[in-house]
Structure formats: structure tokens, C-alpha cells
Amino acid sequence: GQQVMQIPQYQHVQEGEDFTTYCNSSTTLSNIQWYKQRPGGHPVFLIQLVKSGEVKKQKRLTFQFGEAKKNSSLHITATQTTDVGTYFCAGPPNTNAGKSTFGDGTTLTVKP
């Protein structure tokens, strides 16, 4: 079945440093979504990418969807303590309208 892998599993950064998490799928995705879950909270939708090679920005966050639509990345510039949480990617396979598979997430901690 479809597998979605995220690396790294954990990332500890100093406030102001950059952060990147990578998402790789074993199958081509029709789209990819990114979610953020704060400690003790629930996942909250950040963005959806649909097109091959698509790049979207939200303030300090940059999201990319690979040309082959099998990988994606989330980059945060100059992290802040408010960026703390776990970032998940999720995507349905391109072959059918199947359920979205979530990656295991990357947990980011930011030291002030």
C-alpha cells in the first residue's frame, strides 16, 4: 500500500534558525496537504499543493511539491517559538479517490 515518509522525525533549532521537513511518497500523489499540530492540540490545515513543481509561500513558510508529485517539503525561515509543533504531510494516491495517508510527522522544538 501507499507509504508516506517524513524526515527528520525530530528537529531542535535555535530561534532564528531555518527548518525544513521532507515528505516522500511511495506512489504518485494527486495532491499533498500539510498540517500543523501544536502540543496537546489537533492537526490544523496549512496548505494544499496540486500541481507538479508547485511552490507556495505563507509568510515565513515555503511549501514545494516535487516535479514527479512524489515528494514535498516545508521550509520555515527564521523560526519563532510559535512554530513549535508537529508538521504532517498527507496525500491521496493518484490512482483512485482513496484515503489520504499521513506521514509520521516532524516534531519541531525551538529554543528561545
Place this chain on the structure above:
Amino acid sequence: KAGVTQTPRYLIKTRGQQVTLSCSPISGHRSVSWYQQTPGQGLQFLFEYFSETQRNKGNFPGRFSGRQFSNSRSEMNVSTLELGDSALYLCASSGPAGANTGELFFGEGSRLTVL
């Protein structure tokens, strides 16, 4: 508009018991998906319901079941609880096109502890 509402928020059960969790999606959303979240396993898909029909199912044993009502509210049931069923159960609703073409709106979750 109101978000996704899950009840109960916390519950404690013992092995062998059964539990029913409820989810009310955002008004107008017809798709409801359920996920199990544990520290070691991440977010695992349980099932998705759309217009009262189960549209997709994850790799969970038959002890896990669900249903959706005509008002789109959904329930999931776990019978013969095991210690390993302790987890945060998250419900997510999505817009008219279904769970795979738009964002998922998650509820706060129901945290189940099995003793």
C-alpha cells in the same frame, strides 16, 4: 461557523469493554474521516464516511466500526477493548467534494485510555 465537535473528550475504559465516540462535522460537510493517533504510530486512517456510506477503510481489525447518520454526524465503536487501543481518536470533516480534494477540518479528539 462551528467547528468539528467530538464527544466525549476524555474517557477511561477497561479491557474487554466497548466504547462509542461521536463526531459532529462542520455544517454542510458530508465527509467524515476517523484517525487514530498514538505516539509511536502517528496518524492512522480508520475509515471515511460520505453520505452515510463507508467509502474507504484502513487496516484495522473488525473490532473497529463506524457509521454515519443522515445529518452527517458519525460515530465509531470499538468493541472488546485492548490496552493498545489507548490513543487519541480524531475525527475530520471535509467539504462537498470529499476528503481527498480539500482540507480536512479536525476536531479536538477523544482521548481514550484503556486500563
